Amino acid sequence: MNATDRTPADLLRSALAADPSRPLVTYYDDATGERVELSVATFANWVSKTANLLQGDLAAAPGDRxxxxxxxxxxxxxxxxxxxxxxxxxxxxxxxxxxxxxxxxPDALDAARACTGERVALALRPLGGRFPQPPDGFLDFAVEVPGQGDRFAPYAPVDAEDPALIVAGAELSGAEVTERALGDAPDLGLTGPGARLLSMLPYDTWAGLSAGLFAPLAAGASVVLCRHADRLAEDGLARRIEDERVTATAA
Structure with missing residues (x-):
């Protein structure tokens, strides 16, 4: 993290400038056997393409929810x-x-139809695969994102003091997300570059979002994000911690 970083997007830009080739997010789904590892550069490319889709094709503007x-x-x-x-x-x-x-x-499509604005569906299939049949009334993210630009520039500067995240009913600005993530890092065992946190927490609380993304990003560390880890064999978690060179865990 640089002293000028005020938002999560700033943190990602700093990580990209520091070491684009290092792992940032390693993802496991123990219901499907999927493993995906994204370097900072690969993750940032996905972010740029998604931001271009969001700002361009979906016409999202600052302040939209x-x-x-x-x-x-x-x-x-x-x-x-x-x-x-x-x-x-x-x-x-x-x-x-x-x-x-x-x-x-895929499990939330019925609920999502309550939105009167644009709707995007993610199949969450291995390797970012698309739906076999696109859901009616939705854009398939895996179809729309590949053709987006690899570089992103916002139409308007992002104000770090504006609302950026709502989780478990709490609204946080970009600056608050960044400050809280940096403050969480030592308690999560993220003491500097090279630290590697394995998180089994869901993303429906600040603790899950911090351990599973924001704190590792702020600390120059990386995260091993595990979904359905309860399906691991008895010694599976210990083997994963060793294989992935995990230095801390959050569960």
Missing amino acids: VALLLPAHWQTAVWLLACSSVGVIADMDGDPAAADLVVAG
Whole structure:
């Protein structure tokens, strides 16, 4: 983190400038056997493409609310940073009827139809795969995002003091997200570059978002994000901690 970083998008830019090749997010789904590792550069590219989709095709503007009906997943992390890049408010598990846009996983499509604005569906399939049949009334993220630009510039500067995130009913500005994430890092065992945190927490609380994305990003560390870890074999977690060179855990 640099002294001038005020938003999560600033943190990502600093991470990209410092070491684009290092791992940032490693994702496991123990229900499917999926493992995906994204370097800072690859993650930032996904964020740029998603931010371009959000700002361009979806016409989202600073202050708009995006309901994210998504689990702890690497694509959710991408959307959180894309929202920060554009200046829209990421509302985790927010009310789609009160949102300007909704982004939903396959288990939340029925609820997402309450949104009268643009609707985006994520299949959450391995390797970012698309739906076999696009859901009626939704854009398929995996279809729309590949053609977006690899570089992103917001139409208007993002104010770090504006609302950026709503989680568990609490509204935080971009500056507050960044400050809280940096403050959480020591308690999570993220003492500097090279630290690697394994998180099994969902993204529906600040603790889950901090451990599963924001604190590792602020600390120059990386996260091993595990979904459905309860399905691991008895010694599976210990093997993963060793194989992934994990230095701290959050569960």
